[in-house]
Amino acid sequence: MTDTTLPQSSRDAHDIAHLELVPRRHVGRMIFAAIVLLMVALLVRAFVVGQIEWPVVGQFLFAPVIIQGIWNTLLMTVAAMSLGIALGVLIAIMRISGNPVLEYIALVYVWIFRGAPALLQLLLWFNLALIFPTMGIPGLFEFNTVEVMTPFVAAMLGLGIQQGAYTSEVVRSGLLSVDAGQYEAARTIGMTGMQTLRRIVLPQAMRVMVPPVGNEVISMVKLTSLASVIQYSEILHNAQVIYYANTRVLELLMVASFWYLAIVTVLSLIQSRIERYYARGTRGRTTI
Amino acid sequence: MTSEILVKAVDVCKSFGTFKALQDVSLEVRKGEVSCIIGPSGSGKSTFLRCINLLERIDSGAIWANGELIGYRRDGNKLYEMSDAEIARQRRGIGMVFQRFNLFPHKTALENVVEGPVQVLGESPKAARDHALELLKRVGLADKAGSYPAELSGGQQQRVAIARAMGMRPSLILFDEPTSALDPELVAEVLDVMNDLAASGMTMIVVTHEMGFARNVSNTVAFMDGGRLIEHGPSARVLTQPDNPRTADFLKAVQR
Ligand SMILES: Nc1ncnc2c1ncn2[C@@H]1O[C@H](COP(=O)(O)OP(=O)(O)O)[C@@H](O)[C@H]1O
Numbered sequence: 007m008t009d010t011t012l013p014q015s016s017r018d019a020h021d022i023a024h025l026e027l028v029p030r031r032h033v034g035r036m037i038f039a040a041i042v043l044l045m046v047a048l049l050v051r052a053f054v055v056g057q058i059e060w061p062v063v064g065q066f067l068f069a070p071v072i073i074q075g076i077w078n079t080l081l082m083t084v085a086a087m088s089l090g091i092a093l094g095v096l097i098a099i100m101r102i103s104g105n106p107v108l109e110y111i112a113l114v115y116v117w118i119f120r121g122a123p124a125l126l127q128l129l130l131w132f133n134l135a136l137i138f139p140t141m142g143i144p145g146l147f148e149f150n151t152v153e154v155m156t157p158f159v160a161a162m163l164g165l166g167i168q169q170g171a172y173t174s175e176v177v178r179s180g181l182l183s184v185d186a187g188q189y190e191a192a193r194t195i196g197m198t199g200m201q202t203l204r205r206i207v208l209p210q211a212m213r214v215m216v217p218p219v220g221n222e223v224i225s226m227v228k229l230t231s232l233a234s235v236i237q238y239s240e241i242l243h244n245a246q247v248i249y250y251a252n253t254r255v256l257e258l259l260m261v262a263s264f265w266y267l268a269i270v271t272v273l274s275l276i277q278s279r280i281e282r283y284y285a286r287g288t289r290g291r292t293t294i
Numbered sequence: 295m296t297s298e299i300l301v302k303a304v305d306v307c308k309s310f311g312t313f314k315a316l317q318d319v320s321l322e323v324r325k326g327e328v329s330c331i332i333g334p335s336g337s338g339k340s341t342f343l344r345c346i347n348l349l350e351r352i353d354s355g356a357i358w359a360n361g362e363l364i365g366y367r368r369d370g371n372k373l374y375e376m377s378d379a380e381i382a383r384q385r386r387g388i389g390m391v392f393q394r395f396n397l398f399p400h401k402t403a404l405e406n407v408v409e410g411p412v413q414v415l416g417e418s419p420k421a422a423r424d425h426a427l428e429l430l431k432r433v434g435l436a437d438k439a440g441s442y443p444a445e446l447s448g449g450q451q452q453r454v455a456i457a458r459a460m461g462m463r464p465s466l467i468l469f470d471e472p473t474s475a476l477d478p479e480l481v482a483e484v485l486d487v488m489n490d491l492a493a494s495g496m497t498m499i500v501v502t503h504e505m506g507f508a509r510n511v512s513n514t515v516a517f518m519d520g521g522r523l524i525e526h527g528p529s530a531r532v533l534t535q536p537d538n539p540r541t542a543d544f545l546k547a548v549q550r
């Protein structure tokens with residue numbers, strides 16, 4: 007029976023109102039899912055039967071050189087990201103400072119360091135000695151640039167400074183997201199500009215800033231692999247050192263992939279924790 | 295009343311671009327007095343209030359509060375603008391309650407009240423907390439100390455905002471339409487708190503459309519229109535026998 011018209015008697019209506027409700031079957035969805043699963047299965051099989059020797063992957067997964075690379079990757083992520091966030095906050099505050107000179111300098115900073123490729127910036131820092139053989143303040147101190155510009159320092163500066171340009175935009179949009187009434191309320195209880203920023207505005211801006219900054223931390227983990235080019239011993243560089251010796255290229259790239267994925271997974275979990283912390287006081291809405 | 299003068303504004307002018315929001319506004323408020331400012335929307339009431347605690351900078355004129363010239367220091371025949379830190383110090387003594395509450399959403403009711411005393415006045419967290427709890431009790435929200443603003447009704451939020459202003463132990467509190475953003479049934483609870491505050495001797499300048507409050511609680515009423523302060527006097531007289539026909543028209547309109 008497919009009759010959907012309004013029944014004449016209220017008794018019929020009552021009967022219909024108590025029939026069992028059967029949810030719609032998503033046939034198209036099931037077929038599509040089956041096709042995708044099949045494709046995934048074929049892909050996995052291709053890797054399993056392909057020219058990769060999985061035992062070798064297992065053998066190098068916890069090799070001391072690889073573990074050392076993981077630490078160096080994490081160290082660089084923290085160092086470059088800390089520099090990036092510090093510079094980002096500074097540049098964002100300069101942009102809303104109302105001081106035209108500072109605003110202009112901030113704009114130029116973002117323009118330059120967001121404009122040049124990260125790899126190029128790393129190479130520039132690493133080769134800084136070619137432009138400035140020595141650095142320092144005349145009469146006070148001086149040092150040889152080559153000695154200071156180690157792979158670590160060059161990578162940290164290159165990655166951190168370009169990160170600052172991106173993060174400043176995130177911080178700025180965070181600061182703008184805070185209602186003007188919050189600045190005023192903070193002033194009326196006698197707070198200075200810096201106190202207002204630190205105690206009232208930044209904590210609220212964090213809620214807006216954490217998701218994109220979290221994204222950028224995750225990008226940074228992977229971006230640190232660029233430092234392999236200037237001989238910084240992070241995961242990829244160390245994997246390469248091993249495969250130059252034993253020619254197990256794919257196996258070691260798999261090892262590196264595994265560790266990048268592992269790090270990113272852990273960081274994603276931490277990110278959702280932090281998001282929850284800064285969402286306190288808001289009636290959380292996480293779906294549309 | 296012949297107590298000392300707490301707020302004195304003389305010939306205050308303020309423009310936004312070419313628009314004159316305040317023109318030669320002068321007003322005196324004595325210690326312990328409750329002064330209502332009434333007038334049509336856009337007449338400059340909020341702007342005047344915001345000039346008193348330096349949220350807006352005046353173009354000319356002078357305002358004294360708590361015995362000090364506000365925002366400027368006199369040197370010879372000139373008035374020099376104060377630094378951010380000095381202005382912040384002057385604002386401590388002047389509380390403000392906003393139409394839209396402006397509570398800090400990331401802090402609980404208690405933390406909202408404690409923030410200023412600890413961060414600005416340097417009170418010990420323990421002392422500030424005790425005082426804050428006492429204030430929350432006074433506004434009837436002792437049981438909501440741990441609630442975030444988003445968990446409170448509008449009336450409750452406004453009462454926390456009043457407690458926050460009082461936490462700074464100000465000698466003057468400015469209210470900018472404190473009940474205008476509230477659902478009608480929540481207005482009374484906020485007005486009750488303001489009544490108590492008035493009875494305790496707090497000096498208050500209240501921009502409001504609540505004629506009952508103006509009539510029953512305030513000592514004086516000032517009427518503003520078109521950026522000018524048209525009339526100012528004892529509330530009973532201004533509200534019943536205004537000198538100025540514009541005041542009379544306005545009162546007729548709001549009292550229907
Ligand atoms: N920041 C501002 N920029 C430009 N115009 C403003 C600003 N603040 C207030 N005004 C204008 O000044 C006039 C007085 O505003 P306001 O003091 O808020 O009036 P009221 O509180 O009496 O309703 C209004 O016409 C308003 O549009």
Ligand SMILES: [Mg+2]
Binds near residue numbers: 339340341470471
């Ligand atoms: Mg107003």
